[in-house]
Amino acid sequence: DRSSPPESGQPASPTKKLTSVTLQLNWVPEPEFGGMFAAVHDGIYADEGLEVEIRKGGAQVPCAQLVASGQVQFAVVSGEEVLTLRARGGAIVAVFATFQQNPTGFLLHASNPIDSLEALWTSASTIGIDPGLPFVQILNQKYGGKSLKLVPYSGALATFMASPEYVQQCFITAEPVECQLRGLATKVLPISDVFNPYGAVIATNETTIRDNRPMVEAFVRATREGWRRYLKSPEVYNPTIARMNPSMTIEAMNLAAKLEAPLIIPQSEGSLDGESSIGRMTLERWRITGEQLVQTGVMTAVGTVEDAFLKVDSAPH
Amino acid sequence: MSASHVSLAFRRVSRTFPGGVVALNDVSFSVPAGGLTAVIGPSGCGKTTLLRIAAGLDRATSGRVELIPKSILKDGAVHFAGDRKTSVCFQDPRLLPWRSVIDNVALPLELAGIARADRMARASQVIAAAGLSDAKYRMPSQLSGGMRMRVALARALVTRPEVLLLDEPCSAVDEFTRMQLDEEIRRVWQASGATTLLITHSVSEAVWLADQIVVMGGASIDEIYQVQLPQGSRDRTSAGFLFEVETVMKLLARAAGVVAT
Amino acid sequence: MSASHVSLAFRRVSRTFPGGVVALNDVSFSVPAGGLTAVIGPSGCGKTTLLRIAAGLDRATSGRVELIPKSILKDGAVHFAGDRKTSVCFQDPRLLPWRSVIDNVALPLELAGIARADRMARASQVIAAAGLSDAKYRMPSQLSGGMRMRVALARALVTRPEVLLLDEPCSAVDEFTRMQLDEEIRRVWQASGATTLLITHSVSEAVWLADQIVVMGGASIDEIYQVQLPQGSRDRTSAGFLFEVETVMKLLARAAGVVAT
Amino acid sequence: MKIRSIRTVIAPAVAVVIALAAWEVAVAITGVRAYLLPGPLEIARTMWLNSARLFDASIQTAMAATIGFVIATGIGIVAGSVIAAVPVLRRALYPLATILQMVPLVAVAPLLVIWLGFGLPTAIAAATVVAIFPVLAATIDGQVSVDPGLREIFALHGASGWTRWSKLDLPASIPNIVTGLRISAGLAVIGAIVGEFVSGYGGDDAPLGIVVMSAMREARTDLVFGAVALCAVVGFALFGLVSFVGWVLVRRWHSSAVDPSGEKS
Amino acid sequence: MKIRSIRTVIAPAVAVVIALAAWEVAVAITGVRAYLLPGPLEIARTMWLNSARLFDASIQTAMAATIGFVIATGIGIVAGSVIAAVPVLRRALYPLATILQMVPLVAVAPLLVIWLGFGLPTAIAAATVVAIFPVLAATIDGQVSVDPGLREIFALHGASGWTRWSKLDLPASIPNIVTGLRISAGLAVIGAIVGEFVSGYGGDDAPLGIVVMSAMREARTDLVFGAVALCAVVGFALFGLVSFVGWVLVRRWHSSAVDPSGEKS
Numbered sequence A: 001d002r003s004s005p006p007e008s009g010q011p012a013s014p015t016k017k018l019t020s021v022t023l024q025l026n027w028v029p030e031p032e033f034g035g036m037f038a039a040v041h042d043g044i045y046a047d048e049g050l051e052v053e054i055r056k057g058g059a060q061v062p063c064a065q066l067v068a069s070g071q072v073q074f075a076v077v078s079g080e081e082v083l084t085l086r087a088r089g090g091a092i093v094a095v096f097a098t099f100q101q102n103p104t105g106f107l108l109h110a111s112n113p114i115d116s117l118e119a120l121w122t123s124a125s126t127i128g129i130d131p132g133l134p135f136v137q138i139l140n141q142k143y144g145g146k147s148l149k150l151v152p153y154s155g156a157l158a159t160f161m162a163s164p165e166y167v168q169q170c171f172i173t174a175e176p177v178e179c180q181l182r183g184l185a186t187k188v189l190p191i192s193d194v195f196n197p198y199g200a201v202i203a204t205n206e207t208t209i210r211d212n213r214p215m216v217e218a219f220v221r222a223t224r225e226g227w228r229r230y231l232k233s234p235e236v237y238n239p240t241i242a243r244m245n246p247s248m249t250i251e252a253m254n255l256a257a258k259l260e261a262p263l264i265i266p267q268s269e270g271s272l273d274g275e276s277s278i279g280r281m282t283l284e285r286w287r288i289t290g291e292q293l294v295q296t297g298v299m300t301a302v303g304t305v306e307d308a309f310l311k312v313d314s315a316p317h
Numbered sequence B, C: 001m002s003a004s005h006v007s008l009a010f011r012r013v014s015r016t017f018p019g020g021v022v023a024l025n026d027v028s029f030s031v032p033a034g035g036l037t038a039v040i041g042p043s044g045c046g047k048t049t050l051l052r053i054a055a056g057l058d059r060a061t062s063g064r065v066e067l068i069p070k071s072i073l074k075d076g077a078v079h080f081a082g083d084r085k086t087s088v089c090f091q092d093p094r095l096l097p098w099r100s101v102i103d104n105v106a107l108p109l110e111l112a113g114i115a116r117a118d119r120m121a122r123a124s125q126v127i128a129a130a131g132l133s134d135a136k137y138r139m140p141s142q143l144s145g146g147m148r149m150r151v152a153l154a155r156a157l158v159t160r161p162e163v164l165l166l167d168e169p170c171s172a173v174d175e176f177t178r179m180q181l182d183e184e185i186r187r188v189w190q191a192s193g194a195t196t197l198l199i200t201h202s203v204s205e206a207v208w209l210a211d212q213i214v215v216m217g218g219a220s221i222d223e224i225y226q227v228q229l230p231q232g233s234r235d236r237t238s239a240g241f242l243f244e245v246e247t248v249m250k251l252l253a254r255a256a257g258v259v260a261t
Numbered sequence D, E: 001m002k003i004r005s006i007r008t009v010i011a012p013a014v015a016v017v018i019a020l021a022a023w024e025v026a027v028a029i030t031g032v033r034a035y036l037l038p039g040p041l042e043i044a045r046t047m048w049l050n051s052a053r054l055f056d057a058s059i060q061t062a063m064a065a066t067i068g069f070v071i072a073t074g075i076g077i078v079a080g081s082v083i084a085a086v087p088v089l090r091r092a093l094y095p096l097a098t099i100l101q102m103v104p105l106v107a108v109a110p111l112l113v114i115w116l117g118f119g120l121p122t123a124i125a126a127a128t129v130v131a132i133f134p135v136l137a138a139t140i141d142g143q144v145s146v147d148p149g150l151r152e153i154f155a156l157h158g159a160s161g162w163t164r165w166s167k168l169d170l171p172a173s174i175p176n177i178v179t180g181l182r183i184s185a186g187l188a189v190i191g192a193i194v195g196e197f198v199s200g201y202g203g204d205d206a207p208l209g210i211v212v213m214s215a216m217r218e219a220r221t222d223l224v225f226g227a228v229a230l231c232a233v234v235g236f237a238l239f240g241l242v243s244f245v246g247w248v249l250v251r252r253w254h255s256s257a258v259d260p261s262g263e264k265s
C-alpha cells in the first residue's frame, strides 16, 4: 500500500467505505502535482469517499496509454497527448487542467543574446528537445528553423550547465529553479505564445466516466480544493512531497510553487479565498489546440473535441 | 547367457568419401552368428570405415550390411536400436571427461535403465578384469593413454552385447596387458555368444581369438583365412599357433605390399 | 648433420600426482649423447610421465633431469628453449584440426622461421617417408587413426632435432607400416645424431632400434638392458635378434608381474 | 587452493583501486566540473550520505535483475536445447530469436507495463528479455558442437531426447553456457534499470533506475554515479555467482580448470 | 550444398511468416487497440507510406551500429586475447570489464555528448560500449580453454606471444568468438538506438532511434513498430554476416560443420 494516509485535517467518517483509485504521475513528485498531495495530506479525497494512491512516474512511463486502457483511473498527461491519443482510438478524457498556461518553454543561459522565439528559431543553436513534440512543427512552419540542430533532451541538466550556447526545453517551474539554486543565471522563453494547450492535465477514460461519474466529479472537486490550499501555503505540503522525492530540496520546491502559481490560477481569479475554478477547461482552448495539431500533421482531423474533456462544476453535489 | 542368433553380413559394400577417397571397394564377407572375425590390414585401408558402416554410423555408397535374422536395410545403412545390444569400442577412447572411470564404464547400463547398485557391481567387475581397480574413481584426465583405452574396452564389454565391434582395442597397451585383455574379450565373447568383429594390428591376437581372419589391402579384401586351431585350447607357444601366425603374417605382408623379411 | 652433444640424465626422479598416485619412484638412468634408449613397461607404469618431465612439461616431485652439457635446472624441471631443438611425439596425435596434413607437419619449421618453399619441401619428404603422400592435403578429420599418428611422428621428425622424445609413435599401425616407420626413425636418428628416448610396447621394435632398453614396472625401473647387437646390421629374422627379443620379453614379463607362457 | 582464491579476490580489488585513483587524479588535474564528472571520493561521500535510500534501491533492483536473470537462464537453456536438438527449429528460430534481442525495450515498454502492471513485474520482464539471448545463443552453439564421437556412443545405445540431453549435451556445453551467463548477468541489470525507467515505482522504495533518472534531472551527477556504481555492484555479484558456479561444475574436467600438468587426449 | 543454403533461407522465412500471421490473427481476435499493438499489416502499410524517411533512418542507424560493431570486434578480440594471455590481467580485468557493461548508457550520456558531440560519434560509441563485452568474454573463454595438448606442442617449439596467438589461440577460439559476435551484433544495434536516443539529430535525417522516440511521443505505435522492425532488419543483417563469416572460417574443421560421417578423435 503506497498511498500516503491523511496526516491532518478531518479524518473520513469511519462508517463510509472509501473507493480506491490510482493517480499516475508523469514525473517524480514535484510541486507541479502539489494540489493532489495537499488533497491527500488534508484528507480532502477521503472526505469525498476516495482513497487515492499517487504513483510516481518517469520520463518513459506511458501514462496516456495506461489511463486509456484502464490500468489506472487517473493519470497526469499533457493536453496534446489527450487529443493525439483520441485520434488514434484511445478513450481518454481530460477532467482537470492544472496549468492554464503551457508550462513548457526554452531554457537559455542568461548570457545568450537570443531573446525571442523567433530569434531562437532563426539561429543556429543546438536545442535539446524530446523528439515528436508538436510545437516544433508549429515553430518550423512559422520561422523555418532550417539551421537549428535539434537533439534529444536527455533529461540531464548537466549537458545544459556545461555548454553556454546550448538551449533546451524546460518545465518552467523545474529546471530554471535548479539552475537558480546553483547560481546559474538563466532565462526562459515560454512557448505559450505560439502553442498553448493545457498542461499537467488529469485524464481518465470513458469507461470510468460512464460507470462512475460521481466518483470522477468527486475526485476533481477534491483536487481543486487541494490546489487552492497548496497554492496558498505550499510550505505546509512540500515536506510531504519531498519525502517521496528526496533528491529535490524543500527550498527548491517552495521556489517552484511560487513560480507556478500564475500559470495555474485562472486569470479571472483574483484571490484564492473562497470558491475556486482552478483546473477548468473551455471548448475554445481545446479546439485551438486540436487545430494546431492538425496543422502540424500529428492528427488528420480535429474530431469531436467536445468529448475530449469533461466539465466538472465546482458546486458540491 | 544364450548365444546370439544374429549374423553379420557385408554384401558388396563400397564407400567413397566426398573428395574422392575410396575407402572400401566391393567388400563382401560375413561373420557367422556367435563367431569372432578379425580384420587386419595396413593403416588407412578402410577397416574403421567398415566397422562404422556395420555399426550404422556411416553409410555404404553401394552394397549393404545385413543383420540376420533381424536385418534393417535402408540405403545400405543399418540402424541399431538400443535393445539390439550392439557394443562398439572405437579406436579412440571417447570417454566423458566429466565422469569417473566407473561412471564411464557404467554408462551403457545406465542408459539401459539398470539400477544403480547393479550397474556399479557389473562395472566394477569388468574394470577389475581390465586391471583398473585402482583407478576406478579417477577422472579420464588422470589416466595414462593405455588406461583410457582399457576403460573404453570395459565400457564396450559391460553390456554383454549380441554384436560386438572392436576397433584396435588393445593397440595402446603392452603385450602382457594385451594378453590379459584378450582373455577378457574371449571370456565375454564366449559367455554372451556375441557376434564379434575385431580390428587389430596384432596378428597373434587375431590368430589367438578369431575363427576367421579377413585380410584387407587398400580398400578391398585380399584374403579370408579360416583359423585352423580349435577355440579354447590355443597356446601361443605351440608350433601350430606359430605356424598359423606365420601364414597370416605372409598374407598381411602381401596385402601391405611389403616383401616379408 | 653433426651428432648431438646433449646427453639426457634422470637422477632419482620421483613424481607423485595430487591425489596421491605415485607415477615415478626414484628413477635414475641416462641416455648417452646420440644414443637411443627405449622404455618399455606395462600400461600405467609411468612412461609418459617420465617423458613429460624430460620434455619440461611436467615437474619431478623430487630428483632432477639433466641435459649435459647444457643443463638448465630449476626445481627439477627442465625448460627447453626453441633453439634447443627438442621434438616430442605424444601418445595422441595432437594435430591442429584446421590445418592440412602438410601444414601440420611443417608447423615446427614454420615456428622456427624457415621459408615456405623450404619447409614444404622438407615436410613433403617426411610425409613420403611416413607413407602419407596421397593424404598430403587432407584435413585431420579425413584421416584414419593410424594416419593421424603417422602425421604426428612426421611432425616430430621434420626438424631433425637434437633430442627426440617419442611416446608410442607406432602403436596405432600394422606391423609392416611399423617396420617402415622404424626405419624412418632410425634414419632420422642416425642422420641427426639425436639423443633419443623411445617409449614403445613392442619389444621387437625396442630391440631393433635401441642401444639400451629401460624396463619399468610400477613406477620404478626394473632392469636396464644393453642390447648386444651392433647397430645398423640388425636382422629381425636372425637367431641373435630373436634371442634378444626373448630375453627382453622375459624381463618385461617379470616387470608386468605376469608369468610368461 | 587457498592462495589462488585469495588472488582471485585481491587482483580485481587492486585493479579497481588503481582505476579509481587514476580517475580521482584525472578529475583533479583536468578540473572537470563535478556536475559532469565527479571524482570517486565525492561519489563515495554522496553514497554514504544517501546510504539508506541507495541500499533500499539496490535491493529492489537486485531483486528484479536476479529474478529476471534466473528466468532468462531457465528459458534460455531449455529453449536453446530444444532449438539445438531439432535442425529445422535451429534454422527457423535461431535467426528469429536474434530479432527478439534487437527490439528496443522502450518501444515495447507500454505493452509490458500494460500487460504486467507497475513495478517489479515489468522490471523483471525487461531484465529477462534482455538477458535471454546470450544464454540462448551460447546454449545452442555449445550443444551443436558437442564432440560427435561422444554423440555416437549415445546413439549406439539408443539414447536420445531427454537422456542424451541430460547426460551428454548439457554437461558438455556447460562451459559455453557459463560464458553466456556471464554476459547475461550484466545485461540483466541493465534490463532491470531500463524496466524501472518505464515503470516508475510509487512510495519511498524507488529502485536504482528511478534514482538515476531523478538525480539526472536535478544535475546531481554525484548521485547518478553513486547509483550507477551500485548497479555495477549488483551486476558484479551476479557475475561472480555465475563464475563460481561455473568453476565448481567444470573444475573436475574442463581443460581450462584441470591441473595444467594433466595430459589431455 | 545448394539444398542446404536454400533451406537456410527458407526455414526462417517460413517461421517469420507464421509468426506474423499468428500476430495478425491475435490482434484481430483480442481486438487490442492499435495504439497499443497494431497488426503486422497495418505496420507494413505505415512502413510503405513512410518508406523514404524510414529508409534514410535505417541507413543512419545501420552505419552507427556497423561501425560500432567493427570497433567492438577489434577491441574485444585484442583486449580479450591480451587478458587471456596474462593470468594477472585475467584475474584483475575480466571482472572490471563486466562493470563496463553494467553502466546504464543514459547515465553517462551527458559525458559522451560533451566528449563526442551530438550525432554519429556518440551513437557509434554507444554501440561499441554495448557490443564489446560479449566479444571480450567469448574471446577470453575461448582462448583460456584452448586444448592444453596443442599448447604443449607450441611451448616445445618455443612459440609464444604473437606467434602462438596467431597460429593457435586465435584459430582455436574462432567458434567461441563467432558466438560472441552473434550476441554482439544484436546488441550493437540496440546500443546505436540508445545512443541516438541521447544524441541523434532531429529533422529530415533523423536515425531510427529518433523516429522511435517521436513516434512514441505522438502515440503512433504503428510507426514505432515499423521502426523497430527496421532495427531488427539491421541487426539481422549484421548477425547474418557474422554467421556466414563464421561458417566459412570453421567449416573445414569445427565439429559442428564437418561431414557428420567423419570420425573425430
Ligand SMILES: Nc1ncnc2c1ncn2[C@@H]1O[C@H](COP(=O)(O)OP(=O)(O)OP(=O)(O)O)[C@@H](O)[C@H]1O
Binding pocket: B135, B141, B142, B143, B144, B145, B146, B147, B172, B173, B174, C017, C018, C019, C021, C022, C023, C042, C043, C044, C045, C046, C047, C048, C049, C050, C091, D259, D261, D262, D263
Ligand atoms: N594428471 C594426473 N593426475 C593423477 N594421476 C595421473 C595423472 N596423469 C597420470 N596419472 C597416473 O600416473 C600413472 C602413470 O601414468 P603414465 O601416463 O605415465 O603411464 P604410462 O606408463 O604412459 O601408461 P600407458 O602405457 O598406458 O600410456 C598412472 O597410474 C596414471 O593414472
Ligand SMILES: Nc1ncnc2c1ncn2[C@@H]1O[C@H](COP(=O)(O)OP(=O)(O)OP(=O)(O)O)[C@@H](O)[C@H]1O
Binding pocket: B017, B018, B019, B021, B022, B023, B042, B043, B044, B045, B046, B047, B048, B049, B050, B091, C135, C141, C142, C143, C144, C145, C146, C147, C172, C173, E259, E261, E262, E263
Ligand atoms: N571423413 C573422411 N573423409 C575423407 N576421407 C576419409 C574420411 N575418413 C576416412 N577417410 C579415408 O578413408 C581411408 C580409410 O580410412 P579408415 O579410417 O577406414 O582406415 P583404417 O583401416 O581404420 O586405418 P587405421 O588402421 O590407420 O585406423 C583412409 O585413406 C582415410 O584417409
Ligand SMILES: [Mg+2]
Binding pocket: B047, B048, B049, B091, B167, C144, C145, C146
Ligand atoms: Mg582405423
Ligand SMILES: [Mg+2]
Binding pocket: B144, B145, B146, C047, C048, C049, C091, C167
Ligand atoms: Mg603413456
